[in-house]
Amino acid sequence: MTTPKEIFKNTMKVLKYLDTILPNGSFVVITGLVDGRILYKSMHDRIHPIGRSRNDVTYKDFFDYFDCLQFSFLFFLSLSPILQRANQLSDVLAEIVKNHNNFKNFRLHFIGQLFVQVMEYWRKKGGADWQIIEPADGFHDNQLGQQLTAKIIWDDIEKNFPEILGPVNPNNKKIKQIFGDQNGY
Template sequence: MKPFEETLCGETKRMGTILLGDSAGAHFHLPKEWFTASELSLEVFKDVAMIVENEFDWPMTSAMTGYMNSTWSVLTGPTNSLYLRLRELNHCNHRDFQNTAVNGADSGNMNSTDQYGMSRDQSRDHPAMLIYSLIGNDVCNGHNDTINHMTTPEEMAKNFISTLKYLDTKLPNGSYVIVTGLADGRILYDTLKNRVHPIGEWHHNIKYPDVYNYLDCLEVSPCIGWLSSNESLRNYTSERAANLSRAVEQVAATYKANNFEVHFIEFDFQKVVDIWNAKGGETWQLIEPVDGFHPSQIAMSIASEVLWREINQKIPDVIKTWTNPSNARIRAIFGDQGGY
């Protein structure tokens, strides 16, 4: 008698999920309750050890590798992810995901260190869909001379090509690399400039620009370019981000790998905004309330939907072949396969 893995999975196209990314991909989240005087209690700190140990990252509910809905009171919103969609197509993809996103990652340290955290055996593992998504840190920094510390388009292309060369030695044949462009971070200041920050809710006296300026003064701002009150600087930062997106798009269009296809997808956060607004939501709800910089849990869920649509438009005929006809039988025999 043949083993179940052979009879239920053997003839199907299995595809793992891998993320090479930054804090947005890792889903950086600081609990609002910790910074809001009216919400402070022992209850909101009950999971502080786990949260700090994970460096305030929540990959288990992220847009790329989320696999569970939040059970924590300090994180609310549904979970949808690329991994869950690939698992839905083929239950044999169960637990085949890696989120190696690093807080602060840019194309330079991705190329020099971060990419080596990804693990795949070309001879023994199944192909993977790898997402290369660095949406801001190549233009974001806390330096007063922020422009001088931004990545140039030439550096961006060089770093990306070097990473692709490395991936071609690790990813099994038949894999896909999806690279996203950078975000247009002007939406952050434009959306939050008149809103009260959580630390100012008690007296309604501290707004987001006050917090941005304070972090700038301390030289610990996550992104002076986009969080500055200087509109010209914000526009320049978005222009540089767009140029970096064009750099990786050009590489994606011309690079020929031995073991994977490369496809470029714009990081168009406005599509996330439009979907949420159509449901009656407000744009500020898509931004992390404490740092005023990262995508919220709601944004994560919608972003995964947008990404999946874009991927389907890139390789529609391929994805149609990834459905496992034995999914119902797998569910009947194994249930949730032991969960996570």
């Protein structure tokens, strides 16, 4: 299991490398770790694609099978120390952004609990959590989830770190007059 010291060391190593290749004035966004319990809670009683033909294999069954093989995605769900470690690792990432944001070519920004924010946004729109999770594994966001993640990141940056985006193009009005509204294209 990754220790706080290891995630600090490895993240700093990557950031120092990025400082050598990113152009001056760049920005890097770091997010906290996802709490796997929210994914499990959203998917455990749904039918996994493997069981779709007979409607007989749930995600819980799928994960239990791997658990029997001693290859489990979900070992952390019942182990409080693992969940505490995930929170510690997220705290280390936030601490790096807060206290080690002194790189030559870029600045750091931290977004904690990103996937929780995505799920909350989707629920407010009337969606269900499972609709934004990849059905094949039940543990990653699908294309819609990625689209919503991009929106949440964009909104967070606009609100908390607008200098990343730079000034609004003063020619936007002229561009719209010439080309019309192309719905973002």
